[in-house]
Every structure is written in C-alpha cells, then in structure tokens.
Amino acid sequence: MRPKWRKGRGTVFGALSVGALMVGLLALATMIAATVLQARRLTAMDATSQAGLALSLRSVEVPGREFVPYVVAAQVDPDSAAERAGLSRGDVLVGVGGSAVSRPDEVWDALGKLGPGSSTVSWIPKPEKLWGPLRAVVHPERPGELGVTLAAVPVGSPAERAGLRPGDALISVAGLPVTGTRQAWELVVGAVRQGPQVLTLVIERGRERQELAFDPIVQGEIPFQPELWRAWGRFLTRIGDPRYPERAGLLSALVGSLLVVGVMALFAFPLGVGAAVYLEEYASQNWFTEVLQVLIANLAGMPSAVVGIFGLEIFARSWGLGRSVFAGGLTLALLVLPMTIVAAREALRTVPRWVREAAASVGATPWQVIRFHVLPYALPGIFTGIILALARALGEAAPLLLLGAFLYVTYVPQSLLDSFTIVPLQIFDWATKPQDGFAELAAAAILVLIAMHLVLNSIAIVLRNRYQRRWA
C-alpha cells in the first residue's frame, strides 16, 4: 500500500503540469490570435488595390494645429474602377462610406466595415482639377507682395461650381491668408480635414473683395470587392510593388526561402546522417573521436550570427559566391549540420542490439546491417531531427542577414547564383516600416511561416507513424 500523502503529491504535480500546459497553450493562442487580427486588414487592402488604388499617408502643416495627416491616392491605375469614378493620382481621400478618413488604415477599416459592394468615396481633387492652374503674380495693389490668381477654371470643377472665374485672386481660405499656389491647396485640405466641408473663400475680383462658399469635395461610387482567399492568393503569388503595402507580395521571399532551404537540405542531411553513421557505427573510441564529439556539441551551440559571418567570409567572399542562394544554403547547412548529426546519432543509438545481431548472424556485412536494418529502424528518429532542423532553418534570419541577403528583392530568384530574400527577412523589413499597412503584411507573412511549420511538422508526424507501424 502506498502512503496516502504520496498520492496527494502526485495529484498536485499533475494539476501543476496541466496548469503549465494550459498557460503555454493560452500564450500561444493569444499570440496567434493577435497576429490573425492584425493580418485581417489584408482583405480590405487588397480590395482597394483591386479597385485600382494605392494609398499613401501625407500631412499638411496647419497654423495652430501642427501637422494634419491626410490620405492621398498615390497611384490610380488606368482604366480601373477608381479612375472610372473620377479619381486621379494626387487626389486626397476624405471620406469612405460616410466615415471621415485621415490615414490609409482608416480607409481599410471603413471598407472592412462596409463589406462588398459600391461605396461612396469623397475626395478633394488635386489642384489642377480643383481650380485649375494657379498663377503667382505681383500683387496689383501692394507691389512686393505675391498674389495668387486663377488662370483657367476647368469645366465641372468645384471652383467652377462655386462661381470662381479666371483672373480671380485668392486672398484667404477659411480665414487663413493665401501666400503661394501649393499652399492655397494645402489650406483647403487642412481646413476640410478639420471639419467643415464648405469653406469660406475670400477672393478679389476686379479690385473688389468677395466672400464665396466653396465646396471642394467631389464624390464618386467605387465598387470594392473584399475577397479573403483571393486576397491571400494574390499576396502569396505576386512580387508586387514594395512601396505600397496593398500591392506588395511574398512570392520572392517564399521562393527564396524554399530554394535556400532546399540547397541546405541537399548538403546538410546527407552529410549529417553520414557523419552520424560514421561516428556511431564505424569510428572507434579514441581521442580523435572524443575531440570530434566535443567540437560538434560546441558547433551546435554556436550563435547563428557567428555562422552567418563565417558564411560571409568563406562562401560569399573566398569562394566568390556572393550573396547568392547557393551561399545562403551552404551557410544554413553549416548551421543545422551539428543539429542533424546529434539527432541522427541519438536515433541510431536507440536501435536495439538484437537488430544488429539478427542481421549479422546470417552473414550480413557491417554496411548491409546498417543499410537494411539499422537505418530503417532509426529512420523515424532521423526524420524527426531533419524536420526540426528544417523548421529551424526556415525561421532563421540572423545568419543570412549577416551574409548580406537583401531585405526585399523585386524579382524571383531564377538560379542558385541569384541574390534572394527569405520570409523572416521580409518580415523584418515589413515590421520595421512605419507606414500604414506594413505591420499587416508582416503579420500575414508570420502566419505563412507558422503554416509552413505546421505543414512540415504534420509531414514529420505522418512519416513517423507510417514507419513506426511497419516496425511495431
């Protein structure tokens, strides 16, 4: 009979273990949930891009309110929905479906709330379309001061609607004096962004000052189609335009990662398993193998940045491979080689003695024993080690950063000698960009990386189970 307190202690230990597990799972779930939430905006970002828009954050200096942010249409694609609605490059978006917008994030959030369909978008046209070309002339009344006059008012423009005519001089916008052509337009943007849609304009027409009500806003209907899966599909399969987050893609980093890890696997795994077989099965125990083992253990614990510097000096410079896929693969191979050796040796050590004895007893050579019996038996363990190494290599950024891999490239690597970027570096690039939308891209790329790990681990588990069933 076991004393009762022992059983009690076991229960406490069990409860603590379950608790620790739950805390761990909760932390993981929170992290993934936060990333998913962050990446959710990708759909709306893609919808604006599909409507032909690329947005940028700008700001205007308003006296008394410092800098006021605004969203500008940085690109409007020819023959796109946005262009057909009347938008052009340089227009300032001020409202989407009834909500005021001051930065790209707010545009995407407004779209996310609206859902699919046609949305009313309002904007302040760029100067040429708002009131046509302005001319800076010497003030007719006060020589030495600059006067800003309208040269030709475009048909259908807000200026024409308000009754402005060519030759009118702009004196003030919403109470603030006009001092330059660009500044006049910025005053309009600043005033609208601060509230009133209809502004008071003071002009001088034929030496007479007049007050005019000026409504600079133009509206149009733009159909937006937020499509979750297509948005992700496009994100994953395009190289894109790295300047605009709604147009950037992960393709070159994805291909770069796969190529680099592929080259790594090609070198690290045969070498690693071979070295493990040599050390476990052939090498005799002497000072040389002892030293070798200590070296491998030390190599396994080496900071990955150091491996990167080694790769830079040897592969990139001495061997002249540069910052190529090949050099990157070799550097990562160096990083995971000791891990692979250690894991494969552990797996080989778990092969029971009877397996070797049974094979040897019918006259198998040492190589035949290894090839037909020991390796198949150790394979599930070796696979586990290899998959773990693959996963580690996929997530490694430091060594390739030091090797000189790019943070982004605008092409897909075509050969092993092309330069490249990898998903972790792309994430690093996006995560450190201050502009709206890049944090979302980073989150989306992180989810892709997590998904890749999940797929890899699932493959490992399936392979392991298949082999284990064969041996059990």
Added chain:
Amino acid sequence: MSREETASAQAVEAAAAEKAVFQIRSFSLWYGDQQALKDVSLDIPERRVTAIIGPSGCGKSTLIRALNRMNDLIPSVRTQGQILFRGTDLYGRGTDPVEVRRRIGMVFQKPNPFPKSVFENVAFGLRINGFRGDLKARVQWALEKAALWEEVQDQLHKSGFDLSGGQQQRLCLARALAVQPEVLLMDEPCSALDPIATGKIEDLIHQLKEEITIVIVTHNMQQAARVSDHTAFMLLGELIEFAPTKILFTRPGDPRTEAYITGRFG
C-alpha cells in the same frame, strides 16, 4: 587421481577422438577490464549436440557468442588464445567475421525476426550472400526444416511479428538454416517459450543433428540432458568440466559440477 576424475578424463579423450569442429585453445575474453572467460580449452565434436550449462553470469553466452565472433559487435571486447574452426583460427588476422557468421548460424534467446514478411525474413540471408538458385524453393526448404512451412505457407507475406512466440523462434531458426551453415549456435533458444513450443524446438534439434553441428546454451539442465550428446559446465568464466552428457549428469568429476546439477546452487 580419484575414480571420478579418471572417468572424466577418459570421456574427454573419447570426445576428442571424434572429429572436432571447434578446437578452443586457452581462450580468454574481457569486456573492458572485466574478464568474462578464463583460459577455456574445449573441443566441440562434429554432428553432435553440445550443451553449455552453468549459473547466470558464468560466461556460457559469452563463450557461444565467441564461436561466431558475435562479441565483435560490442565495443571494448578483447580476446586472447585461439578458437580453431576446422583448423582455421577464427580470431586470426586473415579471418573475415562476416564469412564466419555465414558459416556459423545463430538463434538467439529472444525471438528476433526482422520487421519484414515471413518470406523476406528467410530470404534476407540468401539475398545478401548472392544466392543464385531458386529463392522460393530454398525459402520453402528452410521453413520445412524448421517445421514452420505447414503453418505459414499461406501467409508468407505477413509480418514476422504477427506470428506467435514459438513460431517466431522457428522462423529465426529457418532464417539461420536458409544459408546452410555448418554449425548452428543456439543461445537459450527456449527461455522465452512455453513448454509446447519448447518441445517443438527440441524435436527439431534432434532431427537437425544428423546434418549439422549444434551448440546450445541453456540454463535448463533437463533440457541439456534431453537434447545434448556432450555437456560443458561453466562457472565464473571457467570451464569446470566437459564430458558426454550421460556421464556428466550421472558421475560428475568435479564436486562443483555435482553441487550444481543436484541443485545446491545456481
């Protein structure tokens, strides 16, 4: 010289007069610093069953595993002395342990079939030794020799692991016999089997000894008495006595042998 010792000495001479397959000469073996066999000398006669008995840890398994160099698989093993197999030193410079193991088959204490089909279990030894004849016929021959054919002929592609313990051990026997070894070493082949399966193995030993030399290690003295022609008794790494089985069990020449077979220790 006492009467028993004289009888024992005569028996040894009689055994030596038969043609010896193994001539073990002052053979010692160490695992690292630990000596497992101490100066063992013994002639194992051809086409007879020789049993090695003794208490646990006496070196009987080590001795039988020395006969096909199975101890080579354990690092830190060191040997001294000679084991002549048909006149050739097994531990000599030019001897290939792989060739030794092909000519001297082995069945182990725990049934250890490969995790492959019944057929592949038997065929493996033939394949790696470059067998060029009719593989199927030879596999059937070996399974018949091991009295397993009747039971498995319809399930040759089933895993060897799916057989019962006794069947597995006979499968291992068939695997060893398939390459037609000259000697069969059996290291406590029945210790993991029930009495019925044990009986089948013993029957097989009786049939096989017409064609092949058998060395069997057993901790079961009744079994040694039932199946063997000669018996060696070992204690603490030393060979205490070697004699025809009938003599060893009825008129042991050494008081330690007598103490063991009458159950006073072991």
